Amino acid sequence: DAVADPSYLALAPGGGVLYAVSETDHGAAAAFRSTPEGLTPLGPAVPVGGSGPTHLAVAGRRLLTANYTSGSVSSLPLAADGGLRGPASVLVHEGSGPDASRQERPHAHQVLPDPGGRWVLSVDLGTDSVRVCSPDPATGALRLHAETALRAGTGPRHLAFHPDADVVYVLHELDPQLTVCRWNADSGQLEPIGEVPVASAAAPGAVRAYPSAVVVSPDGRFVWAAVRGTDTIATLSLADGPGKPRLVCGVDCGGSWPRDLAADPSGRRLYAANERSGDVTWFDVDRLTGQPRRAGSVAVPAATCVVFA
Numbered sequence: 001d002a003v004a005d006p007s008y009l010a011l012a013p014g015g016g017v018l019y020a021v022s023e024t025d026h027g028a029a030a031a032f033r034s035t036p037e038g039l040t041p042l043g044p045a046v047p048v049g050g051s052g053p054t055h056l057a058v059a060g061r062r063l064l065t066a067n068y069t070s071g072s073v074s075s076l077p078l079a080a081d082g083g084l085r086g087p088a089s090v091l092v093h094e095g096s097g098p099d100a101s102r103q104e105r106p107h108a109h110q111v112l113p114d115p116g117g118r119w120v121l122s123v124d125l126g127t128d129s130v131r132v133c134s135p136d137p138a139t140g141a142l143r144l145h146a147e148t149a150l151r152a153g154t155g156p157r158h159l160a161f162h163p164d165a166d167v168v169y170v171l172h173e174l175d176p177q178l179t180v181c182r183w184n185a186d187s188g189q190l191e192p193i194g195e196v197p198v199a200s201a202a203a204p205g206a207v208r209a210y211p212s213a214v215v216v217s218p219d220g221r222f223v224w225a226a227v228r229g230t231d232t233i234a235t236l237s238l239a240d241g242p243g244k245p246r247l248v249c250g251v252d253c254g255g256s257w258p259r260d261l262a263a264d265p266s267g268r269r270l271y272a273a274n275e276r277s278g279d280v281t282w283f284d285v286d287r288l289t290g291q292p293r294r295a296g297s298v299a300v301p302a303a304t305c306v307v308f309a
Contacts, residue, residue, distance in 0.1 A: 002041050003030045008260075009305045010056045010063075017042065017082035018309065021053040021065055029056060029065055029076065031083045034309050042083035048074040049088035055158075059113040059120060062140040066122060071106025073122045073133070075140045089141035095127035098153045099174060102126070109173075110158045119145070119188045125155040125173055130181075132188045148190040150179055158213050164220045165242040171198070171214040171225055178214065178225060178236070180243055196245050198225040198234040213260050218267040222290035226258040226272060233261065233272060233283070235290045254281030254294050262306040269295070273303035280306060 007023035011034070018039060022028040027048045032039040050067025053074075057064050063084060065074045074088040097103025107126035114121060120133040120142055128150050133142040150156050155174030161183070162169070168190060170179040176199035182191045199209040210228040217224070223236040223245050232250040240246060255274025262271045263285075270283040270292045278301045283292030 002032070003028070003045060006030075007304045008053075008055050009307045010058055011307050011309060012058050012082055015309055018307070019056055019058065019063055019084075021048070021056045023052055023054055023068075025051045025069070027051050027053040027065070027067055027070075029053070029063060029084055031063075033082070042079075042081060046076060046084040046086045047088065048076065049090040050074055055110040055112075057112040059135065060117060060140075062135065064111045064113070064120060064142075066108040066111040068107050068109055068125075071108055071124070071126060073108050073111045073120075073142060075135065075142055077140060089139065091133065091142040091144065093122070093124050093127060093131065095124075095129070097126055097128045097155070099155065102155060102174060103128070103153070109156075112159075114183070114185060115161055116185050118185065121159065121168075121190070123156050123159055123170065125157055128152050128154055128156060130156060130159065130170060130190055132190060134188070145188050146190070148181070148192065150192060151175075151177075151195070154179075157211065160214045160216045160223070162216055162220055162238075162242045163218060167242040169214055169216065169223055169245070171211050173210055173212065176209040176211050176227060178223070178245065180245060182243070193243060196236065197247055198236070199227050199230055199232065199250065212258060215261050215263050215270070217263060217285075217290065218265065222285075224261060224263070224270060224290075224292070226253065226261040228257045228259065231256055231258060231274075233258065233270065233292055235292065237290060248289065249291055251283075251292055252294070254283075254297055255279045259303070260305045262308070264308060271306045273300070273306050275302055275304055278302055
């Protein structure tokens with residue numbers, strides 16, 4: 001195994017190189033040349049300068065990682081062939097939240113560039129906030145630009161941009177809600193404008209919902225969210241506008257503990273990585289309603305991520 005506990009994957013723009021993080025105490029990232037014959041390592045894994053990385057993304061000539069355990073985000077330079085170089089520059093988050101068991105300190109869970117490539121956004125479950133950072137043009141090091149506070153105790157985990165509007169959807173892990181935000185790419189400011197549930201309110205003693213991943217359809221008409229615990233995929237309609245998502249339905253994910261969710265480039269299929277049942281389930285999407293209909297599955301031990309090469 002070239003990477004221990006490879007919990008998240010990212011493909012370089014244009015394909016050809018696949019990146020993986022190692023969600024371990026000694027967090028690392030690795031790069032692979034991707035061909036029809038398989039994967040070839042582009043050198044050894046490189047330390048990311050933080051522990052427990054759970055997410056990564058490519059931003060220009062840098063690889064970004066969100067380091068959950070250490071509550072930090074890292075930026076690593078990329079070589080001409082797409083391989084990784086060090087050392088990493090690291091921005092450490094500060095703060096905490098009201099949930100003593102989950103928010104005792106920062107826990108960066110996701111990091112990604114905005115569509116224009118000028119800003120980097122990091123989602124922190126431990127501090128109930130999204131940070132907007134500005135990459136240094138010369139070094140790629142991240143500098144804090146702004147921080148948006150979200151409702152206390154909700155534990156934001158992942159966000160997704162609407163493809164055609166200045167709207168961002170932030171999914172929370174500790175409270176099954178989706179926060180809708182207005183995004184200003186000129187000023188680098190994120191403003192919450194509303195919330196909508198992604199799961200029904202749990203009755204006393206019922207299974208608790210732990211949302212994990214959020215996806216916007218390529219045509220901008222629907223939002224989907226994976227919800228662990230209830231093991232469902234929520235469908236939200238954007239028929240009333242990008243800023244007004246409406247929960248339409250929730251369907252069974254076809255397995256247990258859907259940690260990741262991905263739409264194929266056409267938006268006609270959804271894929272759920274079910275970690276505890278060890279499979280990836282795919283769904284055909286109804287083009288009118290956005291509702292997923294289960295179409296098949298394949299065994300993938302401890303599945304945690306789906307990308308399209």
